[in-house]
Amino acid sequence: MNPPEFNRTLRQLIALPLVLLVLMAGFLVWQIVAAARAQEALDVSDQITGQAEELESLFIDQETGLRGYQLTADPAMLAPWNAASQPIQAEFARLRGMLTGHPEQLHRLDDLQAQYSKWLAYAQPILHHDPGVADDPQLTQRGKVMMDGIRATASGMLLHEAQRRTRQYQRAQQLQERELLSLFLSAILVGTILAMFTRHHVRAISASYSRRILEITRRSEELFESRQWFQTTLESIGDAVIACDDQGVVSFMNVVAEKLTGWAREEARGRKLEEVFRIVHEETRQPAENPVDKVRRLRQVIGLANHTMLLARNGQEYLIDDSAAPIQSGRGAMIGVVLVFRDVTEERHMQTALAASEKLAVAGRLAASIAHEIHNPLDSVANLHFLLSAESDPEKRADYLRMAQQELGRTMQISRTMLSLYREPRAPVPLDLKDLIEGVLLLLDRRLQHQGIRLQREIEGSLVVEGFPAELRQVFTNLIVNAIDAAGSKGRIRIRMESAEAGELHGAGAIVEIADSGPGIPRDVTSKLFQPFFTTKGAEGTGLGLWVSMGIVQKHGGAIRMGESGDPGLPGACLRVYLPARTLAGAASATA
Amino acid sequence: MTILCIDDEALGLQIRRAVLERAGYQVLTAMDGPSGLSLFRGNPVDGVVLDYYMPEMDGGAVAREMRSERPHVPILLLSAYINLPAEVVALADVTLLKGEGPVELLDKLRLMLHASGSSAREALG
DSSP states (O other), X not given: OOHHHHHHHHHHXXXXXXXXXXXXXXXXXXXXHHHHHHHHHHHHHHHHHHHHHHXXXXXXXHHHHHHHHHHHOOGGGGHHHHHHHHHHHHHHHHHHHHTTTOHHHHHHHHHHHHHHHHHHHHHHHHHTTOTXXXXXXXXXXXXXXXXXXXXXXXHHHHHHHXXXXXXXXXXXXXXXXXXXXXXXXXXXXXXXXXXXXXXXXXXXXXXHHHHHHHHXXXXXXXXXXXXXXXXXXXXXXXXXXXXXXXXXXXXXXOHHHHHXXXXXXXXXXXXXXXXXXXXXXXXXXXXXXXXXXXXXXXXXXXXXXSSEXXXXXXXXXXXXXXXXXXXXXXXXXXXXXXXXXXXXXXXHHHHHHHHHHHHHHHHHHHHHHHHHHHHHHHHHHXXXXXXXXXXXXXXXXXXHHHHHHHHHXXXXXXXXXXXXXXXXXXXXXXXXXXXXXXXHHHHHHHHHHHTTOEEEEEEOSOOEEEEOHHHHHHHHHHHHHHHHHHHOTTOEEEEEEEEEOOOSSSOSEEEEXXXXXXXXXXXXXXXXXTSXXXXXXXXXXXXXXXXXXXXXXXXXXXXXXXXXXXXTTOOXXXXXXXXXXXXXXXXXXXXX | OEEEEEOXXXXXXXXXXXXXXXXXXXXXXXXXXXXXXXXXXXXXXXXXXXXXXXXXXXXXXXXXXXXXXXXXSOEEEEESOSOOOHHHHHHOSEEEETTSOHXXXXXXXXXXXXXXXXXXXXXXX
16 A cells, blocks of 8 residues: 555545534434424424413303303403403414414314304393393303304314324324434444444555565565675675765774774774874875865765875784775765775785886896997907007007097997986986987897888977986887887888877876887787786787886876877887876886 | 908998908908898808898898808808807807907917818718
8 A cells, every 4th residue: 555545545534434424413403303393383283272272261251251240230240351352352363373374273263253253242232231131041042052162163173283283293203213213223324334444444554554564674674684795795805995974984894994904893983084094195105185085076986096005003004005986875965985995015016026027127138239239349349459459550550549439439328328227316307308219229229220120210309308217218118129029020110209288187298109010909909908917929028018118107197008100101009108297206216 | 361251330340351351361341141142152252250140131041041052161150149049050160259359250260261171061061
């Protein structure tokens, strides 16, 4: 039973008894009115009887007065006559008024009045002492007959009225009985209807109520179970989880979070997040932005800043990788924030070790080239020394010395370039990308020539960016070596360098684009390109080159993207390296 | 005695030529494999001093070509590498690491030329 249905039923439960009671009341009123009418008719009948008797007694008074006067001729005897003759006509009129609607009785009344008039006429001579009247037995006899007639008429009238009254009385009795009966019956009827109706509806409501209770019980059980399920899930996962309300007050944390923060959950619950989850920048140790504030500001899932360090309550420090997400209610309002983080200290050490090993691998890859570059001039210098030792011609000696100087200069330049792969300033320095790339090309020159690769340089003037030169040399060595390997024998490589205007997503800086004529990178591989241990070179490659390069460039606040060369002669890979003019990399954060 | 000297390094080649001439050899020079091969075909050559690491056509390829044409001409292979491929080493009579010095070069060259004729064939086999 849904709420509207429930309301309708409730309304019916109130309305039906009301309607029934009103109907019953109406019916009873009708009955009572009918009974009252019967009673009224009874009263009228009584009044008529009374009135008729009054008239009759007046007649008797008059007759008595008249008889006395007739016998004694004493006017005092006429007192009853006089007393009665005064109101008698009015009494007649009143009785007539009462008898309206009763033609039979009216007819009798007419007779009575007529007989009375005759009798009055008979009485006149007596009243006037007409001679011979006083002792005329015949006259007296006639008066008696007349009076008997009047009495008979009056009695008839009374009898009729009595009969009518009896009938009316019986009718009133009947009505009363009927009234009682109908009261009784209607009470039973209404009671039965109400009982049945109410029983039906109450049963429906009760069933619905029971169903609802069952449903609520089941739901709350389900809710409890799903809560348990989520709790267990959150407890079981290997990452640390902390949930807060929208004010940043901790409401839940799992075992891993307890271990990493050093707070027991009972203690942490109800505290502000920044008290429990203290994070600072790994190097600067400046407090990092409260993730709850950040989520509230951005209204989306955020990965927290790199280089985040968690300071545990017990003084332990963990490098963490974390994310925070808003918890939204069904209506889309933010009701909390959930933080997921994990200890990446080990992972970071591993990455540092990998980056270091990649650096060695780069040097290794360059070793052959460097050996050649150094041995060639060394060989020349040794030869020149041999020639000089036996040469006496000053001009030729000077020539040999000049050549030896030239070869030594070349050796030193190469050794300097090689060392610059390792020697690194503590803080980022302004460096000319053109010089840097030329230096890298110098080391790779032999290799380029050996493979007969045509190198196209589109380098305009000089572009100065801030950065760590050795690391950037490593990046460009990697990218150019990759391009050489991809381009293959007699291939083509284009290196283009241009300045980048400040844009919406990045500041002003430089873009170096390296495109080759190789087979290109298959689509399905593109996404894995910057992952560690991914290589297309088989046993030759470490699979770390691009991963480390990406790390270095990102540290500088730059990015490496796959692009299109726009040149049909260069269908292979086209990598675009963006480096900001002002680096984001902090001091002393050079990759190991 | 005529020596054919092939190296892509201009300055190094020029100096090596002076050293060889000082030792009394006649020297022909080439800056790459193909032009070296054409000199080899057009001139009577008693020995070859060949650089391994050259663009496009390396010393191995040049030596293979020479062996197929005139297998008795001895070849001294110069290289900055320590680990040369075994089949390339097998093609040469003598290998020499760059930077070992002119005395070593001249000694090895003389021995090689002395042994040419009989031992050059052995080395081939």
